[in-house]
Amino acid sequence: MENPKKIAVIGAGAAGYFAAISAAQHHPNAQVELFEKTDKVLGKVKISGGGRCNVMHHCFDIDALLTAYPRGGKKLKGIFYQFGPQQTHDWFEQNGVALKTEKDGRMFPSTNSSQTIVDVLMNTAQNAGVVLHKQSHVTQLLPNGDHAWQIRFATQATMTVDYVIVTTGGSPKKKGLDWLAQLDHKIVPPVPSLFTFNMPNEKITALKGVVASHAQVQIVGTKIATRGPLLVTHWGMSGPAILKASSLGARWLAEQDYTFTIRVRWNDRYNHNAWLNLLQESAKKHAQKQLGNHNPSELPQRLWIYLLERMGLSTHRRWSELGQKNIHRLIDVLTNDTYAVLGKTTFKDEFVTCGGVALNNIDLQSMRSKIHPRLYFAGEVLDIDAITGGYNFQAAWSSGFVAGKLQ
Ligand SMILES: Cc1cc2nc3c(=O)[nH]c(=O)nc-3n(C[C@H](O)[C@H](O)[C@H](O)COP(=O)(O)OP(=O)(O)OC[C@H]3O[C@@H](n4cnc5c(N)ncnc54)[C@H](O)[C@@H]3O)c2cc1C
Incomplete structure (x- = not known):
């Protein structure tokens, strides 16, 4: 792979932040741009776990972990072995966030505040040089030859980058994924879970x-x-x-x-x-x-x-x-x-989407599209979701980290 110069991450949620941080750290010479359509980043992290953010589950055995994912399951083995619960736990601790485990295995920041998680993600991304663009709604991705992507925004503005990581989260309606279907990606129709x-x-x-x-x-x-x-x-x-x-x-x-x-x-x-x-x-x-x-x-x-x-x-x-x-x-x-x-x-406003970009279109060792080179996916935009307990964020951290490597 030639050295990336400009990497776009689309969607500033849990997966997007982890992908952007990972991309910036693995490719220190590249410029990483993180685009968010709203004026708020990490909105779901902030409200998650009743405002406490159930950041992961105390399940460090990968085979046991896989059983928590009705969509994804064993296919997620590759990413969890690269960046699983142990690495996630260590990442937060090394970045100054102590985690605690409750009786049922759910893990939270010891501050009991999701703001701690929001802060560490925002600060780490900023320190890694990630450039955040709020109110930047991406509406289209157009291959620009074999070596670049043109990103089109709702404002009609465009930008050319050489790698794209899509982390736009779950879409309750299939229509919300049309722009990805246009790239010949199969979409598993979304339905609610939890x-x-x-x-x-x-x-x-x-x-x-x-x-x-x-x-x-x-x-x-x-x-x-x-x-x-x-x-x-x-x-x-x-x-x-x-x-x-x-x-x-x-x-x-x-x-x-x-x-x-x-x-x-x-x-x-x-x-x-x-x-x-x-x-x-x-x-x-x-x-x-x-x-x-x-x-x-x-x-x-x-x-x-x-x-x-x-x-x-x-x-x-x-x-x-x-x-x-x-x-x-x-x-x-x-x-x-x-x-x-x-x-x-x-359930308490907590829901996840079952469905999304089909996993058979994705190389699950790298999170790279099998259809387009230089296009990666992470998080709930994919047909991955879990039972409640911190597993959904785990999938976002793990897939985001792996996608950011641009393997
Ligand atoms: C109320 C609630 C509580 C939850 N609590 C927990 C919990 O405690 N533990 C747990 O594990 N899971 C929890 N979940 C599930 C968890 O929040 C999600 O699985 C997780 O946020 C998915 O992360 P993501 O980054 O893939 O997507 P998201 O967090 O949805 O982020 C996607 C981002 O992309 C942006 N975006 C979308 N389209 C575009 C576009 N075209 N251009 C630019 N930006 C775009 C969105 O605005 C959003 O900011 C909860 C969910 C809800 C709704």
Whole structure:
């Protein structure tokens, strides 16, 4: 590769900043220009993680990490081996940002403020010589011979550069990616990922705020099954188990127009036999107690009462009066409870786009376009997205860093 003289990075988000910094550091003689269409940079970083920025996940095993990416998955191995969680962690620490890990593995700046991440990215880019241009909306990329690109802006202004890295983020509408499709890149139609489930016809919404800590959620008609805490909300269900299911099923659920059924195992730590033993033991040992007063399920009391009532069992009935048939019915509702989902709701304004520039058009060792030399991609503009927990930023840092090398 001849030495790059002018490198344009389009989109000043997480991936764009990392790509620009990496490009400036790997190619110190090049001029790196970072273009942002709005008057704000790193907008999503600033609002991410409820203003704290869940910058990465405490998952340093690459094979385990890959399972967090329903779109991308094993194909991301190459970039994570070049610049993975360890390098990301070290990068932030070496640049003066201490990170802390929460119980569930999410990592945040120890300041608990996303501004810390915004500041370190902006300062590092500036120190590396990256030139930022705000309010510079790129509308077209035109190959200029074999050795250059002409960038066209919404103002009709143009600029010629010899390398381009596209980091424009997810586009909720396919139309937003037309300018990249014009470059003969295949676009996987975008659909949302990471959302909660609406259940307007289900009475369980009366239990809003109740959490089943070890639930399993299965999307009926698919192989998708997730585990984790399930939160009942006033509109339906949320929590890690639901968000993960929405991510794994993003495309299928869009095809169903968000009308589908889920099956819930309320406490995944017990299988059928374990429940049978537990309930039979309760019937013996607590024979005189009322069903509502003795809750062996390890589920919140309100949920236990709800499940009894859902089966038409009086909470005043004694355990001795339950009988084998009802024990089996109870096991059925504990392990095989179904709910009708009608629609979705965005999770705390956090969403990612499933879809984007197709990965088979990209060399995933370098992030270079297989169609055009001198064109690279990084971040959510690609058909890469993850479950919640810091993995989406991880993909942005890793792909941005690798793209900036211009390999
Ligand atoms: C509310 C919210 C909270 C989130 N919280 C987390 C979290 O805590 N942890 C996590 O891992 N993920 C989180 N995510 C997801 C994460 O923010 C994204 O995956 C990540 O920002 C993607 O980075 P990106 O650089 O690819 O795209 P973006 O951050 O979307 O950046 C793209 C940039 O390009 C600019 N741009 C677009 N088109 C053009 C153009 N034609 N010309 C010039 N500029 C252009 C945009 O204005 C934008 O500034 C959150 C998302 C949301 C919405």
